[in-house]
Amino acid sequence: MEAALTLKAVMIVMVVAHGGAVPITAPRSEAEVSKAQDYLSRFFSDVGVSAPKTVWRSSLDSYEDTLKKMQEFFGLEATGQLDSNSLEVMNRPRCGFTDVLRYSHFAGGPKWDKTVITYRVTEYTPDLTQREVDATLAKALKLYSDVTPLDFKQIDSGTADIMIKFSSRDHGDFSPFDGPQGVLAHAFSPGQGLGGDTHFDEDEVWTLSAQGSNLFLVAAHEFGHAMGLSHSKLQTALMFPTYQYVNTDGYTLPEDDVQGVQALYGVRSTTDQVTAEPKPDPLPPLRPVPKPHDEPEPTSAPVPDRCDAGLTFDAVTTIQGNLYFFKDGYCWRKTSSWDGISMKPIQSVWAGISKVDAAYEYKRDNTVFFFKGDQYWGFTGNTALPGYPKHIRDLGFPSTIDGVDAAVHVSFISRTFFFAGNRFWSYNERRGKMDRGYPKFIHRDLPGIGFRVDAAFENRGYLYFSFGPSQTEYHYVRRRDIRSFLNNEWMDC
Structure with missing residues (x-):
């Protein structure tokens, strides 16, 4: 047998009568009656939820008797009439297993024969x-x-x-x-x-x-x-x-x-040891299977573990005030609100983008750019902009550059930095062209961050440059590094 939990909200319409609130008993719509019949058939009949859904086929008297049974179960007045209180209960969040059972266990008392x-x-x-x-x-x-x-x-x-x-x-x-x-x-x-x-x-x-x-x-x-x-x-x-x-x-x-x-x-002995504990890190890779009992076959890359001390980033950028960290086809979204960090496949958020090498947000146009290989895409929100993908040579890169490692828009100088190998370029968004004098060597013009950059982003007035599992917080105006730390320190681990 199977059980299910449902969630739906309704508005309870009440009128005042004799000094108290009572449900309106006005004639119900065809849709409400049909919904009630479906509910009673599913949860208060002998059909059971694991059987295919059936059409209500009882007489009106049987329908009223079953409705009374449902009303009695939930402590409602058993009128057999479909009132607003009964409809409200039918729409509450609930489990889908039938409520009319003789015992508090499943019929036949099935249980595990092991400890x-x-x-x-x-x-x-x-x-x-x-x-x-x-x-x-x-x-x-x-x-x-x-x-x-x-x-x-x-x-x-x-x-x-x-x-x-x-x-x-x-x-x-x-x-x-x-x-x-x-x-x-x-x-x-x-x-x-x-x-x-x-x-x-x-x-x-x-x-x-x-x-x-x-x-x-x-x-x-x-x-x-x-x-x-x-x-x-x-x-x-x-x-x-x-x-x-x-x-x-x-x-x-x-x-x-x-x-x-x-x-x-039975009752647990005080000497028994409980073994249900969270699994230790690192977490096992996710391997989806088509059926619950099939032996799994690896069909995709392992889901990255955000708390891994060796965590590296493919790209990082801010988007509408939130930080997005990209890794192996997934992205983590870090917010300052209650919901903390969430993870989704990149393609489920930005259709057509399965993996990225670099990303940055240009707030002036409310646009986010994603780079993969020698192409890049533009998005406003989750909507792809027309005319993309474009070749990175459209930005002014020479033919010898076949991709970028990282990108960051530096808002306080209104420039976008692109990193490839041990050099970086400065791009003027308003003029739509590279600044003269670039590329420059990373270790010379951005001293303190090393020779290579995997991911870069701006946050609260500082720049952050990541290479491998470590990251440097950087004061651009002073051209000095502030501190270094592991990438996973952003991950609330």
Whole structure:
């Protein structure tokens, strides 16, 4: 069996009567009735969510009886009429497993027949770092290992008991996701094959906060299903059907859920050792697989680890006040706001750009330029400018130069510096041509940064020059280096 979490917001329309608020019971639209029928068919019938969606085929009386059953479950007035309160509940964030069960466990009481449960993440989300995902999933599983004899062990290859992935739409289990703001995740009860597997909808925005979809809370709920728990009628329980954000600091498994999982596996001895911990660095490379239980084959370069002490950058630039770090087809976006650092494939942000050698922002035109080999592209936001790509010779480079290593627009002198080998050029954006007297040797005219540059950018009045895993903060007016540090110190590690 499978469970899923849905997310959608609605407005509750209320009227005042007899001194209190009551739901409006005006006739509902055809769309609202159809949606209610679909909801009741999916969550309050014997069809089950792992079966194909069926058309409601019961009589009006059966529909009303089922609606009453749903209203009773959620503590609403059981009128059998589709009022605004019932519609509001139907649209709350929730898990998709049916609510009408005889027990607090799945039918037949499936459970793991072992005490060490392995799990493996085959596809990560770019919304969070792999390190954050690993730590969050381990934290969610620890809720269960703290109160039962179960231990959880993450593995890097082969088939685990619980296979985990972030995917969108149809992802191979006959339960396709439905895009943003719909089903958040689903999990299967313990067993062979898909048993225990847990899938998260990549079309959602995954966070560790109250914004978007909180990965810890969603994962903890879905792992409850992967342990054999169904839903609880107690609203304070983790396994209550509807999703609601709560503060996750110091979160422990609510008592109702503790009783449910201990009924399956027993109580943990105080001498047992919990093994569900975040994986140590460096993180394993991501190797996507087409199906949860296929042996993975490497199909792409490893996803770079931003906390690697040997981290090098292909390019760095500011874009609309945020810093973007480029590496092996991916980019990290660093902001000063709550969401910190996020990672995405470059091509998912700027279509047609798969990897870059250099990048810079020209704020006056609100344009970002990307360089790869002997060509470059211009973008405004995420929109490619017409007429690109162009050859770098259009900028004034000689035919002997077949690419640039780094680029940075120095706003306080209104020049763009291009680096290639041990030399650099100065480009006048307004005149559209190279300045006379260039190229110059890097170590002579920019003393203190060495002989080569991999990436360069301006931030808060200083220039930053990166070569290999190290970086130099530079005061251009004084032509002196301020300090040196590792690239990964930008990465909040």
